[in-house]
Amino acid sequence: MGRSPCCDEISVKKGPWTQEEDEKLIDYINKHGHGNWGTLSKRADLNRCGKSCRLRWTNYLRPDIKRGKFTDEEERVIINLHSVLGNKWSKIAAHLPGRTDNEIKNFWNTNIRKKLLKMGIDPETHKPRTDYNHLMNLSNLLGMSNIGNTFSNNPLGFQPDITHLAKMQLLQNMLQIMNTNNSFGNMGNYPYNPLGNITPSLNPFNLFLNGTNTIQTKDPLVLSGGEEYNMIPSLYSHGQSEDTSKGGSSLESVDYSKMRNISCENQEENLLPSLVASSPRISTFNQMESCNKAQMSIDESPSNTTFDDWEKFLDDESNGSYWKELLDLTSTSASQISW
DNA sequence: AAACTACACAACCGCTTTAGT
DNA sequence: AACTAAAGCGGTTGTGTAGTT
Structure with missing residues (x-):
């Protein structure tokens, strides 16, 4: 060799x-x-x-190379495949006729990766970012945007979608943390308790409610997601559109159901927009294949754009009271965790 | 207009894998 | 089985260009 x-x-x-x-x-x-x-x-x-x-x-x-910008659908396929395969560019490229591994890799590094980071998603794990500095930044952002909204002239110059984005990220991060609460309850499996040095009165969710940050830490706290938590909402969870699955696209058919670690038994209960495996690379393919394809919603929910469902979900409720309620609820749940 | 910055993408480097002997 | 050359692969760097100051 x-x-x-x-x-x-x-x-x-x-x-x-x-x-x-x-x-x-x-x-x-x-x-x-x-x-x-x-x-x-x-x-x-x-x-x-x-x-x-x-x-x-x-x-x-090579004459069969496809040139030009990646389509939304190609982008979606890349993200989905990456969540399963990781940085296996050549394997990802195998599902995108005419695209080279190098091209996909470049596209990922210069485009998708940054996009995911901006949305609070860790591009390596495809999980929401849960480091506290990130959450506090979002919290501050929310707080400032609320201040801005109280003035008709919006002196801080915030645009509505910034607020929107911050809320989306907060929700994701909160759900992520809630999903990991079992792990917190069994910290013996972890090398350290990520929340051990935060007093109960400083439950972060309470801080988020006020949009203030009173926790002073020198070093960033990183929450470990652990291996056990089930489903997290995904901003990019749709597989192919119906058109594609019927052969309307040049993209090779990708059977995500065989690749994903989806907790089948919880699927029906979940009312959130469609979901993606939270830790796909930890799971085995056996687990993935044990999921009945019929239970998967991913291939049956066409979406115009990658993030449509999440945005609809968030837009459905009027902002203020809904978020207060949600955060109150989240806060209550979170307080049951040993902070 | 020049300097600077950010971005996209082509190309390289070095390690791993594969195929042949 | 051991060795080698070739090919594959993923991370990184270099370069051109568009946008901004």
């Missing part, structure tokens, strides 16, 4: 490919196929490393 000989031992050209080089490579492969990449570079009169030739061909020159 030795390493392949390094190209820099030979004096080969590096850096961006010229049009002339591209033409030589395309011309050669069209006539002879690529065969051995190492010998190809010499035969095609390219002063390039074989690896470089292969990469240029597979990532750029």
Whole structure:
């Protein structure tokens, strides 16, 4: 299993490919196929490393490569697959005809990743972020936006969707924490109690209610989600649209039901927008496959945009009293946890 | 207009896996 | 089974460009 000989031992050209080089490579492969990449570079009169030739061909020159922006549906597929497969770009790419692993990886790192972070979702675990600094920032944001809303002229310049976003994130994070309450009750399994140094009177939910942050910590507190909690709301949980599943899309059919760790028995009770596995990579595929596909809502709920359902869910109630009620409820539940 | 910044994407690097002997 | 070369893969870096100050 030795390493392949390094190209820099030979004096080969590096850096961006010229049009002339591209033409030589395309011309050669069209006539002879690529065969051995190492010998190809010499035969095609390219002063390039074989690896470089292969990469240029597979990532750029191949005729079946799909160019242009990723569609919403492609984005959704990528996110869903990533939640199951992790950074297995080539495996993800296998489900997106015409897209290369490199392209998907770049798209993820420059686009989706940031988008998820902004929404309070950890792009690695696909769980809501639960570090307290993040929650406190949201809390402050909410508090400030409430102040802003009391003035007709909105001196802080907050836009409604900022408030909206902050609420969405708060809700997610609260649900995440509530879902982990079993773990808190059994902290013996954890190396430390993440909330051990917060006194009961400083129940974070009470702080969120007021939009204030009175906890002073030097270091960020990180909550461990543990392995046991079940379902969390997802902002991107829809699988393919109906159109796709009927073959209306060029995307290869993806059977998410075989990939996800979904707690089937709780499925019917859940009134929240559709859900995604909270810790998919922890679960085994056996568990995933034990779920009856018929119980899955993910492939049966077409959505125009990735986040529509969550937004509808949040928009359905008038803001103030609803959120107060919800937060009160959440606070009560949370207080039963040993803070 | 110049300098700076952020972003997108192509390409490289080095490790792992696969296939052939 | 052991070894090697080639291919595959994922993380990282470099570069061009658009947007902002």
